[in-house]
Amino acid sequence: MVEPTLVLYGALYQRAMDILQDTLQETGARYALLIDRKGFVLAHKEALWAPKPPPLDSLATLVAGNAAATQALAKLLGEARFQEVVHQGEHMGLYVDEAGEAALLVLVFDENAPLGKIKLHGKRAAETLARLAEEALANPPKLNLDTQYREEAKALLDELFGN
Amino acid sequence: MSTINFANREINFKIVYYGPGLSGKTTNLKWIYSRIPEGRKGEMVSLATEDERTLFFDFLPLDLGEVKGFKTRFHLYTVPGQVFYNASRKLILRGVDGIVFVADSAPNRLRANAESMRNMRENLAEYGLKVEDIPVVLQVNKRDLPDALPVEMIQAVVDPEGRFPVFEAVATEGKGVFETLKEVSRQVLARVGST
Numbered sequence: 001m002v003e004p005t006l007v008l009y010g011a012l013y014q015r016a017m018d019i020l021q022d023t024l025q026e027t028g029a030r031y032a033l034l035i036d037r038k039g040f041v042l043a044h045k046e047a048l049w050a051p052k053p054p055p056l057d058s059l060a061t062l063v064a065g066n067a068a069a070t071q072a073l074a075k076l077l078g079e080a081r082f083q084e085v086v087h088q089g090e091h092m093g094l095y096v097d098e099a100g101e102a103a104l105l106v107l108v109f110d111e112n113a114p115l116g117k118i119k120l121h122g123k124r125a126a127e128t129l130a131r132l133a134e135e136a137l138a139n140p141p142k143l144n145l146d147t148q149y150r151e152e153a154k155a156l157l158d159e160l161f162g163n
Numbered sequence: 164m165s166t167i168n169f170a171n172r173e174i175n176f177k178i179v180y181y182g183p184g185l186s187g188k189t190t191n192l193k194w195i196y197s198r199i200p201e202g203r204k205g206e207m208v209s210l211a212t213e214d215e216r217t218l219f220f221d222f223l224p225l226d227l228g229e230v231k232g233f234k235t236r237f238h239l240y241t242v243p244g245q246v247f248y249n250a251s252r253k254l255i256l257r258g259v260d261g262i263v264f265v266a267d268s269a270p271n272r273l274r275a276n277a278e279s280m281r282n283m284r285e286n287l288a289e290y291g292l293k294v295e296d297i298p299v300v301l302q303v304n305k306r307d308l309p310d311a312l313p314v315e316m317i318q319a320v321v322d323p324e325g326r327f328p329v330f331e332a333v334a335t336e337g338k339g340v341f342e343t344l345k346e347v348s349r350q351v352l353a354r355v356g357s358t
Contacts, residue, residue: 005166007166008168008170009170010169013169013170017170036166037257037258038177038257039238040168040175042166043170055206057205058205058208058222058224061224065210065219065220065254068254068257141169145231145233148231149231149233149355150352150353150355154352156227156228156230156235157227157352158345159228160228161341161342161345161348162341
């Protein structure tokens with residue numbers, strides 16, 4: 001199966017942001033991200049009080065890689081899937097849940113956020129986001145980029161990588 | 164298959180460096196990381212064993228800049244080349260937009276080059292893809308070896324139809340590294356809006 005491209009735009013994107021915001025408030029988590037299975041960030045929210053987050057690209061890439069490996073492990077063991085994954089350190093924790101086939105919900109939390117709340121609201125948010133992702137996949141927006149985009153991008157390639 | 168974030172006005176592309184073990188995939192990324200100015204690159208992440216063999220992947224995000232109001236970014240990945248890490252290799256290919264196949268010029272790696280290409284075709288097939296479906300660039304690395312095989316011989320085993328653009332490289336010295344990346348990027352960008 002060719003990887004579907006999940007694009008959040010307009011009202012769908014706003015709804016995703018609202019869900020992430022609500023989840024932050026309900027759980028007390030620091031950061032909430034919706035990422036695709038390829039490891040790209042689709043939407044993210046940070047709690048107002050939270051310190052600067054780690055590089056989100058790296059976070060999303062590692063979570064997506066980890067989720068893919070976890071999925072492969074589930075299949076090896078004859079399971080259709082392992083859903084949520086929780087990592088807990090001394091001060092920080094990470095909650096990852098599937099938001100449908102194409103996306104993952106990621107919550108980064110500290111020791112002040114109760115794990116029970118993280119799991120409860122994380123699960124609910126992941127289910128809502130899964131429906132939203134399905135909707136987005138069913139109605140992909142058309143990308144109206146013309147040849148000018150390609151020409152301008154080529155000029156930037158020359159600048160960054162040399163002639 | 165690029166990932167488009169309309170809200171943040173970003174277009175992201177995934178480029179994967181594939182090839183047999185020790186052919187120089189990570190060396191390519193390290194060179195790129197060392198030469199790209201701050202502000203145009205993110206953190207390089209390497210999931211490697213203690214002896215610096217890639218275990219899962221290396222990752223390097225690059226910012227091309229803003230094109231027609233869209234921030235255009237490339238996410239570069241390497242796969243672990245060692246044969247027994249195939250499960251990991253397969254996962255990294257998910258959602259790939261372009262591939263750099265890094266072949267080794269050493270005579271005793273000719274078969275490994277061929278096997279890695281066959282393995283790449285098989286892994287792509289798991290995602291319903293053929294090498295004809297996505298941009299692939301062949302980088303023939305380690306051209307500085309005294310007994311380096313002729314490029315044509317390597318090409319004959321990994322790409323007998325001569326489909327892929329070929330670049331000779333000495334990745335440890337940066338030779339051919341940016342030329343290869345530029346070509347695969349160009350091909351990936353050429354598909355934007357046309358598919």
